Amino acid sequence: MAVYTSVSDDDLETFLKAYDIGDPLSFAGIAEGVENSNFMVRTTTGTYILTLYEKRVDPDDLPFFLNLMNHLSAKGLSCPEPVRTRSGEMLASLNDRPAAVVTFLDGVWHRKVSPAHCYALGGELARMHDLGGDFSMVRENNLSVASWRPLLESCGPQSDGVKPGLYAFLEQEITFLEQNWPKDLPRGVVHADLFPDNVFFLGDKVSGFIDFYFACTDMLVYDLAICLNAWCFETDGSFNVTKARQMISSYDAVRKLSDAEMAALPVLARGSATRFLLTRLYDWINHPEGAFVKPKDPMEYHRKLSFHQSVTSSAGYGI
């Protein structure tokens, strides 16, 4: 349940007076999500999402996220569009939290992913990268390779309580990644968390991307590596090469991948698996007793990382 901060009907009514979106008809907290408090607000003019940004989001990053969604939606990508207040602001404040209202996207996300979904995702991801090409703001990826060793150190010896030998395994992997991380690949705006729960579909077509709160400036093909991890493994841990081939080929049809980008996929997939293993491990070790958001399983990403360690070229991904 991701509603950390409650909002009363009176608070909402007063808050919405700053916007030109009509009068509230209904208002409900949204159970899904983990980072922020989200509410669905129906008004006389339509349906909107109200987000109150919680402590894991740095308020200084909010202008990047909101301007990015504004930029991409103006260019025709289906993603939440920040609604401005009557005085023209995308960012407001409610109950001592930074807050924003964005447009509601139709569609559902799929727990059971098909090759057709992967095909649709690859093309839309490439389109997002193209449309982000002239976005002028920059936000460095604070969860990239330079952050992994300090993150592991902050997990400390408790890591081995999750799996014996995990600390040494990760230390060795991080050393490999620090030495082999690509430096000269095309960069731009990446979503950086495009998991199935952040991609809505209507039928087999992508109807929108949500949750841009890890978006940053990084190697474009790193986003594809994140998607290979999040979309192409089966629940039994096996890698589905058909899904990977569908995703990579549809991406490549919209935005041509260079030989260097293709060749970098295995190391980027290792890096992406390491990133999610580490953040999940940190949350697993540090989640407060009785917290209502269940931490995600770090070992899922240990298994994914072990698979990528066995991949020697992009042929391992069906291409």
Ligand SMILES: Nc1ncnc2c1ncn2[C@@H]1O[C@H](COP(=O)(O)OP(=O)(O)O)[C@@H](O)[C@H]1O
């Ligand atoms: N623009 C939107 N349109 C429709 N539903 C949305 C939108 N934004 C968020 N949601 C709903 O809220 C849930 C949580 O949103 P998300 O941004 O993933 O939260 P968090 O950042 O806390 O993980 C989503 O799974 C979806 O159900």
Ligand SMILES: N[C@@H](CCOP(=O)(O)O)C(=O)O
């Ligand atoms: N996708 C990440 C966790 C971030 O959750 P989200 O609800 O903000 O997408 C993971 O699976 O580790």
